[in-house]
Amino acid sequence: MKQKLYTWIEDYLFFPNSFQQLISFLLLPLTFLYMLIILLKRTFAKEIDLGIPVISIGNIIVGGSGKTPMAIKLASKYEKACVILRGYGRESKGLFVVSKFGEILVDTKTSGDEAMLLAKSLTNATIIVSEDRVKAILKAKELNCKIVFLDDGFSKYQIKKFNILLRPKKEPTNIYCLPSGGYREPKGLYACADLELKEGVDFNRVITIKKDYKNTTLPEKVLLLTAISKPKRLLEFLPKDTKMISFPDHYNFVIDDIKKIQDEYKDYSIVTTGKDLVKLDKFNIQNLYLMDLDIKLNENVDFSIMKEFINSYNT
Secondary structure (H helix, E strand, C coil): CHHHHHHHHHHHHHCCCHHHHHHHHHCHHHHHHHHHHHHHHHHHCCCECCCCCEEEEECCECCCCCHHHHHHHHHCCCCCEEEEECCCCCCCCCCEEEEECCEECCCHHHHCHHHHHHHHHCCCCEEEECCCHHHHHHHHHHCCCCEEEEECCCCCCCECCEEEEEECCCCCCCCCECCCCCECCCHHHHHHCCEEEEECCCEEEEEEEEECCEECCCCCCEEEEECCCCHHHHHHHCCCCCEEEECCCCCCCCHHHHHHHHHHCCCCEEEEEHHHHHHHHHHCCCCEEEEEEEEEECCCCCCHHHHHHHHCCCC
């Protein structure tokens, strides 16, 4: 029942049917108020330079659009890089250094799933979670990091940064901001990006199926188990008859969830994402497969402006 509710909400936000469109229309007064607040905050924000190059990787729609794998892709190219994120779904509050130049210092409950995935993927970088991004950037400088990648930082108007905005392969048919639609900021603000990258044009997702960290193929009966935003987007990379069980984004699985799923789908192999795997590892699921996600950038993408921005801090 809960899964159907989450799916209904995501359909409403991005690809509504006629009834959902009516609800969206009725909520427009609240949407206009929300947009006014966003535009006022952007207009009157005073930008501060924190003395270190900050590259924001963001989007303007609710939920995932490839920010984490893009952060991994770009941060891996730089020495003494730091990735900073809020740490949605973590059980902690405040600032935590999740990893320091590859050494993991906290557990997944403290870091959150995305931060732990970053820490395990970027074995030479520093990962910091904090609700206060300014404080986290200053901490990165204190730790002698030389460049900061800000996961989901487009709305941090007060920070001087280079803004990369990711655009989904399939544009939502619902063009409104919250609560009438799935946009967190007006769609026209794509024009404010320093660099806009569209999935399917500027980059593509590359999926490799792995078991015990080795490349493999999936058996015939497959169950997708995940707790990410817009989980249906994963089905295009899996067999057509794949079944799916999805939980809310950043959900922390418990043993009762796993037992129930294993009892109901005892003949199925379970496939999951890297973000989910950092939370599922502790359950020792024998028939668990990983959808290992990588980003392949189009060779024609011009990063020269970003490099100029970074180099301006080294002169």
